[in-house]
Amino acid sequence: MKLSRELDAFQARIGHRFARPELLVRAMTHSSIGSLTRPDNQRLEFLGDRVLGLVMAEAVMGEDRTAEEGQLAPRFNTLVRKEACADVARQIDLGAVLKLGKSEQVTGGRRKTALLGDGMEALIAAIYLDAGLDVAREVVLRLWGERIAQVEHDARDAKTTLQEWAQARGMTPPRYEVLNRAGPDHAPVFRIAARLADGRFGEGEAASKRAAEQAAAKALLSEVDDG
Structure with a gap:
């Protein structure tokens, strides 16, 4: 499957080239334009949320090896919440390659926190299915970057x-x-x-x-x- 020029450039931004490019296409397809012949990213979003959760649980535990669960949980929540995913999505300009229906396009869907966060989770799942957990972990840790080390010592909301x-x-x-x-x-x-x-x-x-x-x-x- 040949990717569009925009999606090909997007691969460079995320630092992963897909062996199965159809996974990337699906990850960027919102339900507002999905169909029986064009699957949307909702199932990938479900999986990506779990992959991200595992990676971040490992990361916060590794960052502070003496912290108790009550300290780790709020830090974890800070890193996996929808706003954090959307922030990373903006960093890689994910909104530019989202495939949206007309209604979402005219209402600014490419800038919506919920859509960007969902798209980021779907992208993580697509990388996981394309190349496995180790590669997905590497991409997530690289994209989240300093957010992990700088998460507040007590990140309770x-x-x-x-x-x-x-x-x-x-x-x-x-x-x-x-x-x-x-x-x-x-x-x-x-x-x-x-x-x-x-x-x-x-x-x-x-x-x-x-x-x-x-x-x-x-x-x-x-x-x-x-x-």
């Missing part, structure tokens, strides 16, 4: 940390309020406030509600003390 902080002081859990939503549907920007029962609050802004809530919780954590 800010919302969890803030809730635990409040509960430890007999306070009700923090509330999250959407202050503003701007931008088009394919590239929204949310501004959210995290509020404690005593009136203190922090604000955060991001392209998804989840990320904006995390940013707001982080901002509030920087304001509170242990008093």
Whole structure:
């Protein structure tokens, strides 16, 4: 099977040349354009999520050989979450080679975090099926690069940390309020406030509600003390 010029150049960007190029084509085919004769990447996404999980579990354990499960789990989650996969996908310009239906194209599908993250997982599965676990591991570790070494020592998400902080002081859990939503549907920007029962609050802004809530919780954590 002969690949398009774009997919051939993409192989160079990821550092892996496919012996079975049809796997790469399938990995880049979104369900919005998939059909019986053109399988989409959903099954590959399912497999790639598991391959990525194994590689990152090994990586975080190898990075800190004394850490306990409670420390390793949040670091692992930071590295495998959809936002992290999408960030790597942007690094290799995966969006440029995604095969999308017209509806996804006109709504900015090539920039959507969910689609990019899914595509990255499907790509990992395609490499795994094409060349085996060792090659898939090498590609993943190379593409994730310094993210692994630089993952926060305690990567528990800010919302969890803030809730635990409040509960430890007999306070009700923090509330999250959407202050503003701007931008088009394919590239929204949310501004959210995290509020404690005593009136203190922090604000955060991001392209998804989840990320904006995390940013707001982080901002509030920087304001509170242990008093």
